[in-house]
Amino acid sequence: MNIPQSNLPRIVIIGGGFAGIAIAKKLRNKNVQVVLLDKHNYHTFQPLLYQVATGGLEAGSIAYPIRKVIQEYKDFYFRLTSVKEIDTKNQKIISEIGDLHYDYLVIATGSKTNYFGNKEIERNSMAMKTIPQSLNIRSLILENFEQAVLTKDVADKNSLINFVLVGAGPTGVELAGALAEMKKAILQKDYPDLDVSKMEINLVQSGDRILNTMSEKSSKAAEEFLLSLGVKIWKNVRVTNYDGRTISTNSTLTFETATVIWTAGVQGAAIAGLDAKSLIEKVERIRVNQYNQVAGYDNIFAIGDIASMETDKYPQGHPMMAQPALQQGDLLGENLIKLIQNQPLKPFEYNDKGSMATIGRNKAVVDLPKYHFNGVFAWFVWMFVHLFSLIGFKNRAVVFLNWVYNYIRFDREGRLIIRPYKKKSFTTFTSDEI
């Protein structure tokens, strides 16, 4: 990997998400050599991916170059690569671009979509965990509409403009709301030769309420907001398969649709090589102690979504979202320096600042630890928090400008099929009329 040898201890960080960037910032100029690895050369602000998918924001506005973050850090290296395996015996990682020795290893690989083993769903549905995936969803929505315009068969036409979102966590709910607004703001205006009122947005949830990690009050408010936007909500329905045309469920209910967006589950993005005992089955997260140290290893740590720290309050580990990742990254940065200096470490304690979700124009729900509210004020709080969580002044300015424009004009200009999503053709149509 062409990293210079030095007398400084080498800390290797795998992943430049919220956790990885947080620890990188803490290790700035701390007399250690740091190597940060990621398969993308940018950090992704995942909470706004759904706005990229629905044309409200450009991809560049929610991505930030990793090399720019560490530009002025001493003894800091970035390498663009995917890590294949950890060789704990020889203290090295094995990557696409070669091996690298570590003194301390920080695994911050985050999470990936969980299909619960169903390969057919994985093959036929869309996920939304990365920017390219969001752009694929955007392209597919628009391609479906272009195809629907051409399609004479009514069943095919309806399938093309029927969208089914599986999983009603924050991602599914926010995407459902954004799709409903996209219908009004763009699609009804852009496709006058199509009956866009037939477009359906179906949100399917296996549990008995949406946003089930939030308060009941917020669940209820979010449900009302979605219904007012025309989203159909299906609770207590478990999707069992999707063959590319038809969704089957655990009841007699089925959906005919060309587009399934799967947000029903996440699992840790684990890497091969760790002792099986340190990996939690099914969720694929890595078991860590209160210092984020991986069970069984002195010099390997895991932070963020991939790490599962089982505490009294969080027996299944902390929620897989930005806040625990940021806080663990911050603390581990400080603890690693302490560890190197033989000072006592500080145990992690999660400071739950609350959670929120936006459903649409003037519509959001916010859960603070002791207070839950929703509506216009919640929506402003949501915007404010997200705007200031973005890295980079310019991204903030461009996102703000887009939001103001979209709000005032009831419009979204990002309806561009720049990279077509090459889907297996859903309908084959012969158009012989002239």
Added chain:
Amino acid sequence: MNIPQSNLPRIVIIGGGFAGIAIAKKLRNKNVQVVLLDKHNYHTFQPLLYQVATGGLEAGSIAYPIRKVIQEYKDFYFRLTSVKEIDTKNQKIISEIGDLHYDYLVIATGSKTNYFGNKEIERNSMAMKTIPQSLNIRSLILENFEQAVLTKDVADKNSLINFVLVGAGPTGVELAGALAEMKKAILQKDYPDLDVSKMEINLVQSGDRILNTMSEKSSKAAEEFLLSLGVKIWKNVRVTNYDGRTISTNSTLTFETATVIWTAGVQGAAIAGLDAKSLIEKVERIRVNQYNQVAGYDNIFAIGDIASMETDKYPQGHPMMAQPALQQGDLLGENLIKLIQNQPLKPFEYNDKGSMATIGRNKAVVDLPKYHFNGVFAWFVWMFVHLFSLIGFKNRAVVFLNWVYNYIRFDREGRLIIRPYKKKSFTTFTSDEI
């Protein structure tokens, strides 16, 4: 194509570039049925492609949804498709999504890169005529740098950061300047573990001056600007081949490089089916009379880059740039309505408003018909003209914001490899150090 039959005359426009959009606007609510076809669902503002390629602007800022342009036009249809052939005998076009009858056909397909028949150059070099191509160039530049960081072989390393631009028209010159600024603004800061001062930008031109369609004064000024930015200019050098590693020329001069950007020529993007007599060989443009009527046909017209109207002042047709396209689109829109109403047509006369090119920060050259100037004021004129030529208020605002940011901060944030450019591996390196 599912276009309703009507009693109105049907005008089919192929292409939504400057010419196609100009005529579409003129045909708004004119008691004709209009079908606009394009292989992209957006209009591209080509003069700023080079800024997308070098990370200064996001793709979305220079693209505009075609359906939005025609959103409120009556009897107007857009279809996303590529036209394969014109069947003049049966008055229909044959496309990927079916056939379509026309009463009047307007060919506005623009131009494409001309490799003068050299398939090896075509295969190994990059073109910059579309947004996806510009994004490919951006990805490749950054991928080359990521690879150079890993490469120990000095010759390979130098090849990876040696950029050769063939053709010194406005596109080549503007791209060379932007690359030189990218080197300073981004690459030298982002790659501290690489000797970026070794990065070369070579601009190769077969003629004896750069910008040879502009005034000699502007050529000279542009050359001085480029030299001050560190660009190497090679005049009177004709590139004869590029095998993916080495450029050979008509002299003993060769270049070792992983990246060739080919802006040495354009040709019309012709469509099969027209009489051979109406097509001009080599440049592939369509011969039209002073009403943009294709030679030999009453109801087929061509406008913009694809059209060649041979006049005393322009014996080879008008220059292939935005201004003639816009003006021909405007006039043909009016003339078609006159034709339908049996009124006399107005012949086209090109109003040359001048031309300009920007080389970098505070550096541009402007040729007005009777006055040539360059420097800071020319740069402001260039920015002003381009900003106000963009379609859409939001695009203008976002581009302006980016330019201000880039200017003040000496930075460009668009250094994102969102869609990797899958190049055949230039170097194979084994990295066995750990």
